[in-house]
Amino acid sequence: MMSLQNRFNKTLCLSITVAMLAIAPGCSSPQTDPSKTTIPTDSDQWQKKLGQTFEQLPAADQQVLSRYMLRMKLSEAYESGAMPRTTIKQALIQQREYERLHPNNPTGKKSPVVTGQAANATAQKYPVALLPIKTSDSDSLNQVKMQFMLSNHGDVAIQSFKGVLSMKDANLTQGKSFNVPLIQFDPAIEPEQSGKIIIESSIEDINVMRAIKNPNGMTIEIEEGTLILADDQTVEFGSSLAK
Structure with a gap:
């Protein structure tokens, strides 16, 4: 009859053997690349x-x-x-x-080409309006806070805008341009919603100031710039297309 010590020794040897087989290179399961x-x-x-x-x-x-x-x-x-x-x-x-x-376009996303009729259609899709502002009583302005309203008639939310806005009025012989630094909209401007663009601008032209005070007949357009949409699509305007 096998002694208790012998049975223990056999069990121990079996356990060690199983453990060695488990870690042996030839017994490990192959790793798929x-x-x-x-x-x-x-x-x-x-x-x-x-x-x-x-x-x-x-x-x-x-x-x-x-x-x-x-x-x-x-x-x-x-x-x-x-x-x-x-x-x-x-x-x-x-x-x-x-x-x-293509270091600047790693995903190959396409930017809409905004020229000719397409430019007009895009301008209608993203119209800009001037909001009422407070001006000084004098005929001279140094710094004024301009507030524009950018509307989104597209299908995708607008995340940001950077560019130049152009103000045109029947009483102006030459339009007035306003540089807009990069503006991140938070929250993004959803379709059929609007968002504010607020900038500081120096205006010393009396006729421009009068046009701002009486905005009837005034139009605001995106002269050039870039809109970034929520799906990372880029919409270019004006001379930005050539850059």
């Missing part, structure tokens, strides 16, 4: 098929792959079936090369 995973050609399946694989990638690769996917989504290449099956590794190589060639 996430970069070899193929990206589904159907973009609607990306989240479902690549969720766990995405989490296995280094943080830097995750960011690059995210920009690649957004670029493909914006180009509608996957929806049209124009893209071949691509591995994550190939996508990262392609995206890094694309960003090297």
Whole structure:
């Protein structure tokens, strides 16, 4: 009959053997390289098929792959079936090369071309009006706080604006321009809503001052500038297009 000590020794040896097999290189389960995973050609399946694989990638690769996917989504290449099956590794190589060639536009987003009739349509989509302001009783102004109202008749909220506003009036032989520094709208200007643009401006032209006091017939236009929308789309106006 086996003694208690012998049974203990056999159990101990068995446990050690199992433990050694578990950590032996030849017995460990193979690790799959996430970069070899193929990206589904159907973009609607990306989240479902690549969720766990995405989490296995280094943080830097995750960011690059995210920009690649957004670029493909914006180009509608996957929806049209124009893209071949691509591995994550190939996508990262392609995206890094694309960003090297297009450092200012890593996702390939398109900016609306605002010229000719398109410019008029865009101006109507984002009209600007002058709000009532307090002026001095004299015919000379040094500094005045100008308040403009920017309306959004587009489909996407407006996040920011920077540019030049032009004031035109029948009594003015030459329009007056107002430089607007970068303004972040908080909250963003939602479709069919309006937001304020407030700037300080020096006005010494008597006719300009009178036009401000009596704004009947006055028009305010975006002479040049850039609107950034909530979906990161950029809308350019005037000479900003050539920059």
